[in-house]
Amino acid sequence: MSLPPSEIPQGAIRFNTDSHKLEFYAQGEWWIMSTDTPNLAQSGEKTPGARGLTGGGNAPSVTAEILFWSISSLSNGADFGDLTVARGYTGGVSSRTRAVWGGGHTPASKDEIDFVTIASTGDATDFGDLQSTRLHMAAAGNQTRGIFAGGEQGPSDVDIIDYITIAATGNSIDFGDLPSAREAPAGASSPTRMVMAGGFTPSVLSDIEFITIATLGNSQTFGDLTRTTGGASGGSNATRGLFAGGNPGPNSNIDILLLTSFGNSIDFGELTVSRRYAGCATSSTRATWVGGLNPSVEDRMDYVEIATEGNAVDFGDLNNTMAALTGSGCSNAHGGL
Numbered sequence: 001m002s003l004p005p006s007e008i009p010q011g012a013i014r015f016n017t018d019s020h021k022l023e024f025y026a027q028g029e030w031w032i033m034s035t036d037t038p039n040l041a042q043s044g045e046k047t048p049g050a051r052g053l054t055g056g057g058n059a060p061s062v063t064a065e066i067l068f069w070s071i072s073s074l075s076n077g078a079d080f081g082d083l084t085v086a087r088g089y090t091g092g093v094s095s096r097t098r099a100v101w102g103g104g105h106t107p108a109s110k111d112e113i114d115f116v117t118i119a120s121t122g123d124a125t126d127f128g129d130l131q132s133t134r135l136h137m138a139a140a141g142n143q144t145r146g147i148f149a150g151g152e153q154g155p156s157d158v159d160i161i162d163y164i165t166i167a168a169t170g171n172s173i174d175f176g177d178l179p180s181a182r183e184a185p186a187g188a189s190s191p192t193r194m195v196m197a198g199g200f201t202p203s204v205l206s207d208i209e210f211i212t213i214a215t216l217g218n219s220q221t222f223g224d225l226t227r228t229t230g231g232a233s234g235g236s237n238a239t240r241g242l243f244a245g246g247n248p249g250p251n252s253n254i255d256i257l258l259l260t261s262f263g264n265s266i267d268f269g270e271l272t273v274s275r276r277y278a279g280c281a282t283s284s285t286r287a288t289w290v291g292g293l294n295p296s297v298e299d300r301m302d303y304v305e306i307a308t309e310g311n312a313v314d315f316g317d318l319n320n321t322m323a324a325l326t327g328s329g330c331s332n333a334h335g336g337l
Contacts, residue, residue: 016049049073050333051118052281052288053080055101058088058324060297062106066116066124067290067318069301071283071331077290077301077318081123083114088324089277091139091187093146094118095166096337099330102130102139102148102164102172109133109153113164113172118332128171131162138187138196139327140234141166142213142336147175149196149211149219152183157201161211161219176218178209184326186234188241189213189336190259197225197234197243197255197265204228204248208257208265213336223264226255231326233289235282236335237306242268242280242287244312250276250294254304254312259335269311272302279325282306283333288315290329291322298323 013024050071057063064086067077083090087104094100101124102113111133114124134151141147141163149161159181162172178185178196185199196219197208206228209219225243232246236259243265244254252274255265271278271289278292288303289312299321302312 050283051331052290053092053099053116053118053330054279054281054290054322054325054328055092055099055114055124055330056083056087056090056104056324056328057291057322058297059320059322062086062088063322065320067320067322068121069288069290069316071281071286071288071333074315076316079319080121081116083124084126085110085112087112089135089326090328091137091148091151092328092330093139093141093148093164093166094330094332094334095143096332098166100127100146100164100166101328101330103134103137103151105135109135115169118330127169128164130172131160131174132158134158134160136183137327138185138234140187140189140194140236140336142189142191145213147187147194147211147213148172149187149194150178150182150185150199157181157183175216176211178219184230186232186243186246187327188234188236188243188259189334190236190238191336193259195222195241195257195259198229198232198246200230204230222262223257225265226267227251227253231276233278233280233292233326233329235280235287235329237282237284238335240306240335242304242306244271244280244289245275245278245292247276250274250292256309268309269304271312272300272314273298277323277326279329281329281331282335283331284335290318291325293323297321
């Protein structure tokens with residue numbers, strides 16, 4: 001149970017399961033502990049906590065805006081900075097320190113990859129390029145690798161899976177292939193495994209595929225969603241993957257699966273409203289979904305506690321209505337870390 005700030009004693013110490021760092025409480029804030037210096041004046045970097053971010057989108061026209069919010073406390077979204085190029089339907093991957101967005105559309109499909117440092121607001125910097133221009137990808141990864149799977153390239157869907165090393169700028173590298181070309185699958189990951197769920201071929205799919213993040217190769221069968229859907233939004237903690245909304249509909253369903261065990265997803269609950277193309281960002285305990293289409297562009301933010309099945313509840317509002325966020329959600333505390 002969390003204490004209100006007024007009841008937290010000065011000098012209290014905690015282990016932050018989102019940032020994986022020891023922190024101490026002083027001057028009304030949590031600070032990251034340092035072994036280099038003995039006191040607050042010299043040590044201590046204010047902890048950013050669990051931050052969710054999205055890069056680009058349609059608001060309703062294509063935008064470069066990067067939005068962020070604190071996953072651990074109910075709040076509204078805020079401006080972080082801008083991508084190098086305005087675009088929607090990017091794929092977002094992240095480590096504990098860096099968020100990276102690849103591809104998207106302007107409306108032409110793009111191959112740019114941008115990155116930001118999550119703890120510091122500001123504009124994105126060029127990272128490299130995808131193997132090919134595309135949008136509507138599944139994107140996820142772990143602390144080391146970010147994976148981009150499937151997507152749409154012009155009028156055609158692709159089966160490409162490629163990856164980047166998040167800490168090192170450069171172009172993406174071939175990883176393997178999906179069993180068939182598809183756009184708008186949803187992605188989620190544990191520290192060792194990524195799953196890709198649903199999508200359009202153009203038929204609507206319920207398939208769930210997986211890869212082992214450390215091992216290059218083609219995806220393999222994992223199971224099926226409870227429904228056929230494309231344009232859903234995926235996220236995870238270390239063991240549970242969640243997929244919400246999407247087409248046809250749009251719908252409000254939230255599915256859950258165990259990332260550690262092959263099999264089908266089961267029902268978790270529902271979003272506050274039906275929508276597609278929302279963004280999703282997670283911490284070790286909480287999943288947030290932001291924006292989307294219903295059929296108008298939304299600014300709403302929903303959340304669930306990942307350990308407890310049930311319907312989503314209101315989290316806050318974005319500072320702008322935003323859609324085309326599918327796959328663009330990042331955080332410094334998601335299940336792949």
